[in-house]
């Protein structure tokens with residue numbers, strides 16, 4: 426489906442499936458709501474898929490990999506060449522996220538959506554990196570739409586292969602600069618309120634990063650009411666791809682997991698394009714990037730993992746997989762009040 430068709434078919438969660446799922450939790454022999462967010466996450470998954478039967482047997486991580494022209498402004502601690510190296514290392518299990526996937530029984534599908542050189546990962550390249558947003562728009566509007574559609578198509582492809590839940594991830598030197606710029610515009614916040622040190626910037630580097638974001642926003646005046654304009658002028662191909670995955674999840678009824686700062690900003694962008702997509706996003710952790718909590722609040726998300734992680738790649742999203750599987754094991758296998766012949770709790774009013 427193209428972007429327009431995708432946006433049109435995003436509707437509310439399945440209330441009936443959620444009601445049955447909630448009833449199942451309430452019948453399990455334990456104090457009501459005592460598994461907290463583990464319960465509400467599975468109820469949400471039932472609402473997303475339209476079935477109270479929770480199947481997490483096939484899990485995937487899709488790290489969207491791309492370069493950012495704004496790196497030329499000196500806003501990062503490491504050079505652009507790191508993007509391609511780490512992107513290819515997903516395939517050889519030499520990234521943190523790949524090892525976590527192996528441990529969690531998840532498959533990994535790294536996508537080159539805009540790395541500055543040719544790579545051996547899944548080729549969905551829109552361009553060899555974005556333009557430097559401090560000088561010109563990062564990409565054209567048409568490229569932004571193609572990026573969103575790339576994410577939508579990835580979800581469809583993985584659903585057709587039988588994947589039941591998909592974690593988002595990314596790799597792209599400079600992508601905390603683009604993410605902060607997108608967040609500043611969408612939230613109407615000054616750059617300093619939404620910008621952190623990314624992958625280990627110095628304090629002097631942080632000042633330069635904030636100044637660069639301010640310059641790009643002043644130069645292009647992205648239209649806050651037009652998320653595609655914001656994405657095209659100050660975003661990145663990775664953000665486009667991930668935002669597309671959230672839209673695809675909502676349209677194809679597949680739970681898609683939010684990872685760290687970049688992923689959460691992409692989720693916010695997707696929500697601005699399709700407000701109902703919010704219900705289809707599964708939150709995992711709160712990144713240590715200072716504005717992460719602000720973005721998650723804007724998304725009404727209350728993640729269950731607080732681990733001070735800020736690695737990206739999808740590490741936080743994949744860390745949620747074993748937690749969800751444990752919750753599903755209780756949901757599916759635990760005795761009910763009637764099984765063990767004790768009186769059921771009356772649901773709280």
Ligand SMILES: O=C(O)c1ccc[n+]([C@@H]2O[C@H](COP(=O)([O-])O)[C@@H](O)[C@H]2O)c1
Nearest residue numbers: 597598599600601623624685686712737
């Ligand atoms: O996901 C996060 O919360 C996160 C926070 C800080 C850094 N990162 C990772 O670090 C890279 C971007 O950092 P930077 O400083 O180059 O913009 C990119 O590859 C991300 O995966 C990720």
Ligand SMILES: Cc1cc2nc[nH]c2cc1C
Nearest residue numbers: 503507511624736737738
């Ligand atoms: C080595 C390295 C690995 C990463 N993974 C995500 N962002 C990263 C940034 C660097 C520098």
